[in-house]
Amino acid sequence: MVEDVQAARQFAAECGKSVEVLSERSETTQVFVDASGVGRLVSSVVPQRVHRPDGSWADVDTTLRRVRDGFAPVATTADLTFSGGGWGPLVTWREAGSTFELRWPGVLPAPRIAGDTAIYDGVLPGVNLHVIAGRDGFRHVLEVLTPEAAAGPAVRQVRYGLGGDMRVTRTADGGLDLAGAGGEPLLQASPAVMWDSSLSADAVQPAATGSGTESSVAASTADAGDGGDLVSTARGPGEVASSAAVGVAVSTGDLVLTxxxxMLSAPASVFPLFIDPAFSKQRSKWAYATSNGENNDTTYARVGLSPDSGARYRSYFSFDTSAMSGKTVLTAEVQMKLYHSWSCDPTWVHLYRTSSWSTASGGRMSWTAHPLGSAATWLDSWAGNANKTGGCGSTQPDASAVFEGSTLLNDVKAQVLSSSSYWVGLCACNPTD
Structure with a gap:
């Protein structure tokens, strides 16, 4: 790698190989120049690397390590510390000179550490608390082990303390916005949801394709997150888990979840139950929409029909294309990783270019805000399947969805002339819908 484009062209020509332009690197983008002098931009919707205070770069690593005040991820875009136990904050987040603290209303036990997760056992009778580090934030999840635990008043209304100097406000859809002293937006939390551990195979129905959040657009100027397990865990609901919205309120320095x-008392609920919100710092990178307006966890992006609620899902992605400004685009493609599909056979998904949008990363937008089908610009289609249940005769591996072709190329060419971002939407709808 070299610092600027001109030096990269010279080095690539002399060495006969592709060279990265270091000055163009960001948390989500990289620019390369090949031996012929042609550049290539790779842009992702989730952070791939971290820029450290000493100027060096490190690949994202959410593994927790011991620090003076508790535990912290090795390398993420969020400056987080998780409690090592005791009366201190459960989570401390420092961002742009401001601090946010989330507190558990009691003494925390020393956590068990499992990779990116700190697990505080027995914070309430029959209840464990998981705090999970992400690429750009964290999620805190209560694991309710039994119906008896679910009947407790401290589970019927869960109260976390809020500290630090960030101002926390509830959004219209039940999420949270966190702002600095000057009112500048810094962080956000997605609407809280809960899910059970249902496994009934009878609930599975052939449906449209689901897609992981790890997405990228690559263009020549000449990879959300991983998919969740199929069995419910603190990371997200299983394939056929029941889910429900959780009430969110901010009151006198407390975050109150209802x-x-x-679901807490239903005989059909399968334990353990999980109750979460997730906090992040990234905005305008990806979002989803549901036909019935339901919220869901943001473990991975969904496309198609939910076998649980029957809602239709669409997912939207925003790519930083500023490095292509003023360039002649020769090729373009959008890549997605399909982690799991409910259908055993290939189903079609369609990629559209949408107008610009802005929402919290992983946030929900209105179903009618950015319609796809005939109301948007169709770019390409792809069919595939990756059923992990084993009910298809065997477990199917992940599939790489690649969208490309002249329609996409011509659209990217036109859009980079007037915009530094490229917005797309993915659906299981027909182009005429």
């Missing part, structure tokens, strides 16, 4: 009473 889980769905019906």
């Amino acid at each position: 889980p769905d009473t019906a």
Whole structure:
């Protein structure tokens, strides 16, 4: 790698290989120049690397390590510390000179550390608390082990303390916005949801394709997150888990979560139950929409029909293309990783270019805000399947979805002339819908 484009061209020509332009590197983008002098931009919707204070770069590594005040991820875009136990904050987040603290209303036990997760056992009778480091934030999840635990008043209304100097406000859809002293937006939390551990194969139905959040667009100027498990865990619901919205309120320095009473007490609920919100710092990178307006966890992007609720899902992605400004685009493609599909056979998904949008990363937008089908610009289609249940005769591996072709190329060429971002949407709808 070299510092500027001109030096990269010279070095690539002399060495006969592709060279990265270091000055163009960001948390989500890289620019390379090949031996012929042609450049290539790779842009992702989730952070791939971290720029450290000493100027060096490191690949994202969410593994927790011991630090003076507790535990912290090795390398992420969020400056986080998780409690090592005791009365201190459960989570401390420092961002742009401001601090956010999330507190558990009691003494925390020393956590068990499992990779990127700190697990505080027995914070309430029959309840464990998981705190999970992500690429750009964290999620805190209560694991309710039994119906008896679910009946407790401290589970029926969960109260976390808020500290630090960030101002926390509730959004209209039940999420949270966190702002610095000057009112500048710094962090956000997605609407809270809860899910059970249902495994009934009878609930599975052939449906449209689901897609992982790890997405990238690559263009020549001449990789959300991993998929979740199929069995419910603190990371997200299983394939056929029941889910419900969780009430969120901010009151006198507290974050108050009110889980769905019906799910807590329903005989059909399969334990353990999980109750979460997730905090992140990234904005305008990806979002989803549901036909019935339901919220869901943001473990991975969804496309198609939910076998649980029957809702239709669409996912939207925003790519930074500023490095292509003023360049002649020769090729373009959008790549997605399909982690799991509910269908055993290939199903079609369609990629569209949308107008610009802005929402919290992983946030939900209105179903009608950016319609796809005939209301958007069709770019390409792809069919595939990756069913992990084993009910198809065997477990199917991940599939790489690649969208390309002249329609996409011509659209990228036109868009980079007037915009530094490229917005697309993915759906299981027909182009005429």
